Amino acid sequence: MKITDKLHSYHELSGKPTFSFEYFVPKTEQGVQNLYDRMDRMYEASLPQFVDITWNAGGGSNSTNRGITQQSTDLVATAQSVLGLETCMHLTCTNMPVQQIDNALESAFQSGCQNLLALRGDPPRGPLGGGDGDEWQPVEGGFRHASDLVRYIRAKYGDHFNIGVAGYPEGHPEEKNPENNLLYLREKVDAGADFIITQMFYDAGRFVEWCRQVRQAGVEVPIIPGIMPITTFAAFLRRASWGSVHIPQRFLDVLTPIKDDDELVREMGTALVVQMCQTVLDSGYVNHLHIYTMNLEKAPLMILERLRLLPTDAELVGTGASLLPWRKSLNPNRRREEVRPIFWKKRPYSYVARTSQWAEDEFPNGRFGDSSSPAFGDLDLCGSSLIRQSRKRALELWSTPRTLNDLGQLVNNYLTGKIVCLPWSDTPLDHEVDTMLTRLLHLNSNGIFTINSQPQINGVRSNDKIHGWGPRDGYVYQKQYLEFLLPRGKLASLQSRLQGNEIMTYFAIDRRDDLVSNHPDGSRANAVTWGIFPGREVLQPTIVERVSFLAWKEEFYRILEEWKLLLKENNENESASLIDTIINEYYLINIVDNDYISQEDNIYNLLTTL
Secondary structure: OOHHHHHHHHHHHHOOOEEEEEEOOOOOHHHHHHHHHHHHHHHHHHOOOOEEEOOOOOEOOHHHHHHHHHHHHHHHHHHHHOOOOOEEEEEEOOOOOHHHHHHHHHHHHHHOOOEEEEEOOOOOEOHHHOOOOOOOOOOOOOOOOHHHHHHHHHHHHOOOOEEEEEEOOOOEOOEOOHHHHHHHHHHHHHOOOOEEEEEEOOOHHHHHHHHHHHHHOOOOOOEEEEEOOOOOHHHHHHHHHHOOOOOOHHHHHHHHHHOOOHHHHHHHHHHHHHHHHHHHHHOOOOOEEEEEOOOOOHHHHHHHHHOOOOOOHHHHOOOOOOOOOOOOOOOHHHOOOOOEEHHHOOOHHHHHHHOOOOOHHHOHHHOOOOOOOHHHOOHHHHOOOOOOOOHHHHHHHHOOOOOHHHHHHHHHHHHOOOOOOEOOEOOOOOHHHHHHHHHHHHHHHOOOEEEEEEOOEEEEEOOOOOOOOOOOOOEEEEOEEEEEEEEHHHHHHHHHHHOOOOOEEEEEEOOOOOEEEOOOOOOOOEEEEEEEOOOOOOEEEEEEOHHHHHHHHHHHHHHHHHHHHHHHHOOOHHHHHHHHHHHHHEEEEEEEEOOOOOOOOHHHHHHOOO
16 A cells, blocks of 8 residues: 555544654575564554665675665565565665666565655765765666656656655755755655655754745655664764764753663653654644664664554554454455465465465455465475574574474473574464463473464454454454374374364374375365454455465475584584484374364373373
8 A cells, every 4th residue: 555545544534643664674684584573573563554674775786786686675575475564665776777776666566565765875885886985976877866766667657656755854965055955855756756754853843944844845745754763872973973963952961971871871862752753743744753763673662652652452453453363465466365274374484485476366255276376386485495594593592402302392492482483483472372381381291292283262252362353343263273293103093093083183294295184075175263253254264275284294394304404514413313303203293173162172182192
């Protein structure tokens, strides 16, 4: 959705100011993965109207720039398609010939991103960038001004994109004449810009006066102030210096005496920024704040909390924050998707990558679609590695389990929140597992290693804080589900106990594709989560079915192979041998207890008798 449309609709309904977050592309692959988790957490805690991804193409050769271009567009596509966040992509003229601009625009278009911030960009840095850092030159075949870029986007894509441009309340570093800056701003808006995001500032009075001048110059598009939190004294001075930003004396009077106490600087700096924001909001010129997070979490949320802009618990539940048991993709090619196999509950990145070429018409009526779909395509779509951790981070998180007891303890550390992920679970556990926790811990301590689970739910209201999802005034249901690893020698006992059982259904498979099951029709999907809502059909968003389980099996065992290889490369041969045993001597099994009314943990009772 376009930013201006979204903000207009929200403000008309609530009258409450809104906010957004800006993030930059980290320099390392692990930093990118951690940023995804941070963006996800910050969204869940605050519900920003959109997030904004910077374009870091200002330093280095064209070959380096192409790599940064790929990182930027990948981050935008993931935020939009996987995390389901309304995303705005920066696009600069620096080091960007038209062909690369076209590639970036096409990537944004295909991912469903409708919002761009068109910038000239900072001067290239260093000799590889083509400049000494203080003079901006256009790349051959590129654009000289942001207004040129805006015109090009409009000519190529019409009204598809909502285009923002930069505003400079205290003047551009290369142009201090305020009249010229207003003239250039007007030129960018006349070229087709829809909104303005300003550079950072700390002087609220200067900002309000600039807004008055902008309106007096005939520029009527929304003005969005850029807000820079204060985290440390050194960073505060450095960032103000970069942008030639005026620091009011009262900021220095408060912060200078405590400059060596980072925690106190953040506390008092937040109070100053909150006061500044309130003055800006009270001016009547703006009703939205754009927070430069610098990829940090606490300071932005502190500002919003003190401004009373964070949503209440009631607003977080049942208001569209969780229309499905996962956050819905904002990629238009996936807008009708309402079903996902439960196997990817904790693997949203690989699932969306695997299904990225799945056409919309393969989601008929919100159902799972044809099992011959490319949804189960090449795992290389997920990237070079399926373990979303660096080698160093993986060893820190998961150590070097050498025995089955060590492995069980590792899984239990995840279940109890001591670690935030496992090789096969990218996201932290939520409180849904609390009612099963004691029994899951017992299974892992006794050599049955749990992978994924959910408890039975019989008619919980859709606004329930733990289990709720979907529209208001509905009811949600779940069948108990457990996925786990079972030693080969216990499979026969499991089969014997489930023989003739029509209530508990299972799939079991090993590394060599020995598949066994008691499903009466294994090709049909078994809904394990569903909701009943007023005035609409039943939603069945989470399923178990054979073909997707086979695809998940390939992914799961490949994850184990990668983990084993990582351990071997670090000379942890005993640990690598343990994982090799799991790969070759354990079955991957899922069981569904279709009696969702039962108060018994029938799956646990079954497994403890093997």
